[in-house]
Amino acid sequence: MDTTGTLIMPPAGSTIASEVDWLFYLILYISIFFFVLVVGAATYFFIKYRRRGEIAPTSQVDHNIKLEIVWTVIPLAIVIILFFLGFSLYMRMNIAPKDALEVKVTAQRWLWTFDYPTGINSVNELVVPAGKPIKLLMSSNDVIHSFFVPDFRVKMDVLPNRYTSVWFNAPYPGQHNIQCSEYCGKGHSEMLGIVKVVSDREYTEWLESAAGPGEGIDLESYGEQLFTSKRCVTCHTVDGSLNVGPSFLHLFGENVYLQGGSQVRADENYLRESILAPEAKVVDGFEPVMPTYQGLLKPRDIDALIAYIKSLGQEQGEQQ
Amino acid sequence: MNTIPEINYLNHPKGIKSWLLTLDHKRIGVLYLVSILTAFLLGGIFAVMIRLELLTPGRDIMGPQTYNQIFTLHGAIMIFLFIIPGIPVALGNVVLPLMLGAKDVAFPRLNLASWYIYIVGALVALYAIFSGSVDTGWTFYTPYSTETGGAVVAMTLAVFILGFSSIFTGVNFVVTIHKLRAPGMTWFKMPLFIWSIYATAIIQIMATPVLGITLILLALERIVGIGIFDPAMGGDPVLFQHFFWFYSHPAVYIMILPAMGVISELIPVFSHKKIFGYRAIAYSSFGIAFISFLVWGHHMFISGQSQLASMIFSFLTFLVAIPSGVKVFNWTATLYKGSIWLQTPMLYAFSFLFLFTIGGLTGLFLGTLATDVHLTDTYFVVAHFHYVMMGGTVMAFLGGLHYWWPKMFGRMYSIKWSRIGTALIFLGFNVTFLTQFVLGTKGMPRRYYTYLDQYRPLNFYSSVGSWILALGFIITAIYLIHSLRKGKPAGNNPWGGLTLEWTTTSPPPTENFQTPPVLTHGPYDYDTADVKPTI
């Protein structure tokens, strides 16, 4: 299996991907053949029969039944074959093996939540064991989204009040991008996630650590973990550089300029509100694309994130 | 030395009022031409802005909310104000009665009314843009479009109104073609452009009402919440998509059939040869028109529609490809052993063949179910339909415009500059959109305001392409406008065409022909009729 991708195709990260690619290249070669046939002939005629001086067409044939039948029937046969190949693979792409591990996916503007059978959940990060069929049962809390993993060649719309599903089997450990591919508003292109394919052992470990979140570690380090695992990291940095959202470095205790001209001091309550109701106070110079984490974080998670952000602010105080 | 006839439809009668109240199909055609070109300019400016924003990831010139409005407006304006009316209302209005040897269309007042309705629709669209704009995409998918802010209702009203303009034109052309053909012009002696306009008109009349109903439902859903598209109230979240594509897929053929008609005129004239497979080309237009009503579900293979439905739609989609393929083969065969004259209209016909073939072939990837899953909703689709709509329809429109320009305005444009313009448009188009196929296969979704770093180089090239394209269009606009006053008088039949419009003066008099024409030969009888180009 090809894991680096070709000039035109992304890496093939699922079992089905190489089959899709095979069909893709078949169509590509057929297309190139017909393109060369038609445009090549046209170009040749343009050059060969170019008008030089006198008008002198050397033929006035205006039909040829045999030829016309040939160029109707052959393409027809080809497209019927393509239709069957495409359809049979499509059916296999749609019918998940019975023993597939089922994960519930919820889309909402603009993030993905994954609920595992064991009762734990993760945000924008789908962790799956390598070499096992995974079935995603998906629905949306608001508008239509679409779950797309280019490396897996799977894509499915995610609808409100209705379930849709996809399945895949990723044979090798690695990381693959999830991109929302049905237009859903301002944050559509930020609605990204990651599929982390891990070994069986790592998967069990991950399940365990996610089940007892942050037990036995202090709030600050737990917050640091959440910063990555809840995907704050896709939009925020901790080194002062700007991303989609502001950096958390030196945030705590600072005056924040808000859209509309007002100011607010970044205290614990402001941070809390920013996480749970981001649209309430939008930082000046940024787009209001941060999703609400209401319902996705436990009280201790929120405390931990705030503690982590505070720690990034205090460092500055110490340096001064 | 050719001269411009002293009295022609352009200068007689004079005055703004005589234009605004005109019943002359040629003047209405010119009014339409100016209107749709204005729309094209506006849509084009939006397109360049989109490409500027996508030059690099993240913010370049605007925020995501503005970006979403801009791409919506680009799509809506290009589709509803430019390309759907496009060839029929501008070129068709001017040349269809001339080609038939008629004095005017069957219902001149209805014709003028259709232009006014178009203008009203356009003004309502402008109002929508300035009173909050729209960020739904030109497809208005629910439930997004029922929830989002902005002037969605005003925009749907605009599209609704434009629909009537489309239906009026369609009805008018159908009756004109039935009733006003010159003596001797049997159905199979009609130019193929007429055949294609006829097939288009039938789709316009049959499909547009469905769009109207869909938009009313959408507006009702937004204003009073009837719940038909709202799952929370027992409605169906994808029903809207079915309704929408039931119109909008046939609409694709409203856009492309007239273009195919133009190409069917250009190729025989500039090859000085009988068209190959006249009947096949004529019939295939109707084959396309008919099957086009049965394939809408190919836009929804991943929308959760049943696998059986997807299977049927995929199959029918492949079938509709065949008549288009047949036409392409026929045009190519017409070139064989012709006497090919590389004038600008013919260069556009070549561009059409080249680009439309790519557009058509890339459709195979999307009709095939398994590959569509990966490619749908990515830049592959964006590139595909730009190759069909712009590489196909716009190239044919430009070809037709350059072909009939001397007839419409009596003057020739600069041959040298028109060649430069064509070359730049062809080059710029390919740089812009060929790259987008690869962006799509690599997985970049469409309607993205920003993108992953891996898509950076290709987006950059695509944006550079849009500048070349823009330059080509600017040059074209300049030499065409310049030719209106300074161009050499073109004469009655500069290209040596055999269809009836070339038998009258350029520009024609208001009543089209001094004496009613009688058909003595078929539209492409280059073997028997004796004509020569005069420039």
Ligand SMILES: [Cu+2]
């Ligand atoms: Cu989205």
Ligand SMILES: [Cu+2]
């Ligand atoms: Cu379609």
